[in-house]
Amino acid sequence: xxxxxxxxxxxxxxxxxxxxxxxxxxxxxxxxxxxxxxxxxxxxxxxxxxxxxxxxxxxxxxxxxxxxxxxxxxxxxxxxxxxxxxxxxxxxxxxxxxxxxxxxxxxxxxxxxxxxxxxxxxxxxxxxxxxxxxxxxxxxxxxxxxxxxxxxxxxxxxxxxxxxxxxxxxxxxxxxxxxxxxxxxxx
Amino acid sequence: xxxxxxxxxxxxxxxxxxxxxxxxxxxxxxxxxxxxxxxxxxxxxxxxxxxxxxxxxxxxxxxxxxxxxxxxxxxxxxxxxxxxxxxxxxxxxxxxxxxxxxxxxxxxxxxxxxxxxxxxxxxxxxxxxxxxxxxxxxxxxxxxxxxxxxxxxxxxxxxxxxxxxxxxxxxxxxxxxxxxxxxxx
Numbered sequence: 001x002x003x004x005x006x007x008x009x010x011x012x013x014x015x016x017x018x019x020x021x022x023x024x025x026x027x028x029x030x031x032x033x034x035x036x037x038x039x040x041x042x043x044x045x046x047x048x049x050x051x052x053x054x055x056x057x058x059x060x061x062x063x064x065x066x067x068x069x070x071x072x073x074x075x076x077x078x079x080x081x082x083x084x085x086x087x088x089x090x091x092x093x094x095x096x097x098x099x100x101x102x103x104x105x106x107x108x109x110x111x112x113x114x115x116x117x118x119x120x121x122x123x124x125x126x127x128x129x130x131x132x133x134x135x136x137x138x139x140x141x142x143x144x145x146x147x148x149x150x151x152x153x154x155x156x157x158x159x160x161x162x163x164x165x166x167x168x169x170x171x172x173x174x175x176x177x178x179x180x181x182x183x184x185x186x187x
Numbered sequence: 188x189x190x191x192x193x194x195x196x197x198x199x200x201x202x203x204x205x206x207x208x209x210x211x212x213x214x215x216x217x218x219x220x221x222x223x224x225x226x227x228x229x230x231x232x233x234x235x236x237x238x239x240x241x242x243x244x245x246x247x248x249x250x251x252x253x254x255x256x257x258x259x260x261x262x263x264x265x266x267x268x269x270x271x272x273x274x275x276x277x278x279x280x281x282x283x284x285x286x287x288x289x290x291x292x293x294x295x296x297x298x299x300x301x302x303x304x305x306x307x308x309x310x311x312x313x314x315x316x317x318x319x320x321x322x323x324x325x326x327x328x329x330x331x332x333x334x335x336x337x338x339x340x341x342x343x344x345x346x347x348x349x350x351x352x353x354x355x356x357x358x359x360x361x362x363x364x365x366x367x368x369x370x371x372x
Contacts, residue, residue, distance in 0.1 A: 005251030005258050005330060015202060016209060021226045021304055023209070028253060030330070040207055041254050042228075042304075065191035066302035067214060068227050072191050073302065113353035116300060117252035117259055119230075124353055145191060145216060157371060168298035168309050171357030178371075179346060184360070186342060187370050 005031065007039075015040075042120045048092040049078025049170055050107065050127035051177035052100065058150040060100050060132065061159075065145070066166060073166025074159055076173060077148070081125070088112075088125035096129060098141040100148050105131025110176045115169045126173040128180050153183070191217060201226070230300070230307040234277040235264035235355050237295075237362035238287055238317045245341045246285050246317060249332040252351075259351045260334065260344075262358065273297075273310040281314060285333045289317040295361045300354055311358035313365055342368060 007028040016023040025038035052060040065072045077099045078092065085091035093107055110126040151159065157178070165171050178184045193214040201224075202209040211224035238246040251258050263284040267276040274292055282288055295311040336344065344350060345359055363369035 006256065007251065007253045015207070016226050016228075018224075018226065021228070023228065025207070026253075038206070039253060063188065063191060065193060066299070067193050067212070067225055068304045069299050069302035069306050069308070070192075071299070071302055073299075111348040113348065113356060114252075114255050114257075114259075114351045115353045117255045117257065117352055119254060120301075121254045145218070147189060147191065163296045163298065166299055166302050168300055168357055169353040171296075171298055172353050172355075172360075175357055175360035176348070183371060184364070184369050185372050186346075187367055 007031075007036065010035070013038075040119065042116075044080075044115075044120055044122040046081040046088060046123045046125065047078065047115065048081055048088045048095065048125040048127065049076045049173050050092050050096060050129045051174060051181075052077055052096055052102065052104065052129040052132055054102065054132040054134075054150065055105075058152060059156045060096075060102060061149055061151060061156075062099065063147040063149070064166075069166075071166055074164045075166055076170050078170075079144075089127070092125070092127045092129070096132075097135075097138055099144065099146055100132075101136070101138045101140055102132040102134050103138070104129040104133075108180070110173070110180060113169070113172060124169055124173070126176050128177050157183070189217070193217075193222075196221070196223075226304070228305055230305045231269075232267045232273070232308050232310065233265060233300075234267055234273050234280060234310045234312060235262040235358055236277045236281050236292075236312045236314050237262060237359060238281055238285065238289075238314045239362075239366065240287070240317050240335075243338045245336045245338070246281075246287050247334050247336065248284050249334050250330060255351070257351065260349070261352050262355050264355075267310070274312060277310070277312040277314070281317070282320065284331055286319055287317040288320040289314050291315040291317075293365070295358060295365060298357070309354050309358070311355075311361060313362045315366075338368060 010027040022043040028036040079095040081091040196213040208229035213223040265280040297310045
C-alpha cells in the first residue's frame with residue numbers, strides 16, 4: 001500500500017533571487033512529525049525545448065556557454081516559458097524563431113518532465129518541430145549569444161552517443177523525440 | 188567556431204555552509220557586456236543506476252519529492268562523496284537504498300544536471316545480475332519504498348513518460364539501448 005509522504009512547509013526564507021536564479025531555504029515537517037531544516041528549493045520558470053528539423057531533414061542545434069559548469073556544449077534550441085506566452089507551445093515557437101530564425105510547419109508536443117524533482121519546482125516541456133524554413137527577415141535574439149548549426153539525423157545520433165550534449169534533461173528530450181520519429185524501437 | 192566563454196573578473200562566496208555553497212561571479216561576455224553578479228550554486232556530483240536483476244526486472248525506488256509535491260519512481264542513486272570513485276558510489280547507493288548487490292557494473296554516460304547555474308555532473312551506470320543481499324536492509328529513515336518492474340512494464344512506463352525525473356530518463360534510455368531492449372533501427 002502506498003504510504004503518505006507529503007511534507008508541510010513550516011517556513012520559507014529567500015536566499016538568492018535575480019533574473020536567473022531563485023533559491024529558498026524551507027523548514028519542512030514530515031508526516032511522522034520530524035523536521036527537515038533547511039531544505040533548499042530552486043524555483044525556476046517552466047522551460048521548453050525542441051528537436052527542430054528543417055524541410056530538408058537537417059536538425060538545428062546550438063552551441064552555448066554555460067557559466068555554472070564553465071562549458072560550451074551542444075544543446076537543443078529552447079528557453080523559458082515567459083509570462084507573456086499563452087502556452088508552452090507558443091513559447092517554443094517564439095524561442096525557435098528568435099534563436100534560430102526558422103519557422104516550422106508543425107510543432108508536436110512530446111510531454112513534460114521535471115528537470116530535477118529533488119531540487120527544482122519547474123517543468124520542462126518537450127517538442128518535435130518539423131518542416132523548418134529559414135526566414136532571413138526574422139530578427140534574432142542577439143542577447144543570448146547562441147551559435148546555431150545544422151547536422152544530419154545520423155550525425156545527431158552520433159553526437160548523442162558520444163555524449164556531446166551538455167544538459168542531461170535535454171538528453172531525455174532527445175530520446176523522446178527519436179522514439180517519436182521511430183528512430184528508437186523496442187527490440 | 189567562436190569562443191563563447193565568459194571571463195571571470197572576480198568571484199566571492201555568498202553562502203558557504205554544509206549543504207549550500209553559492210558564489211557570486213562578476214563575468215565579462217565575449218561582446219564586452221558585464222554580468223554582475225552571476226550566481227553559481229555549487230552542488231556535488233551524483234550517480235544514478237539502472238539496476239537489473241538476474242530475472243530481468245528493474246529495481247527502482249519510490250520517494251517523495253518536496254519541490255514538486257509528488258511521489259516519484261526513480262533510479263537508486265545519490266551524492267558521490269569527496270574522492271569516492273563514482274562507480275563505487277553507485278554500488279553503495281544501490282545497496283543502501285534497495286538492499287540489492289552486484290559487481291556487474293558498467294558506465295553509461297555523464298552529463299551536467301544544470302550547467303547554467305550548477306557545477307555538478309550526473310553519472311549513470313548499468314548494473315546487471317543484481318540480487319538481494321539478504322542482510323542489508325534499506326535505510327528506514329530515507330523514506331524510500333523499493334519497487335520491482337518487469338522488463339515489459341518498465342519499457343512501457345518509459346515510453347509513456349511515467350517517470351518524472353528528467354535528469355534520469357536519459358540514463359534509462361541509454362541503459363535500455365545498452366541492454367539491447369531498445370535499439371536504433
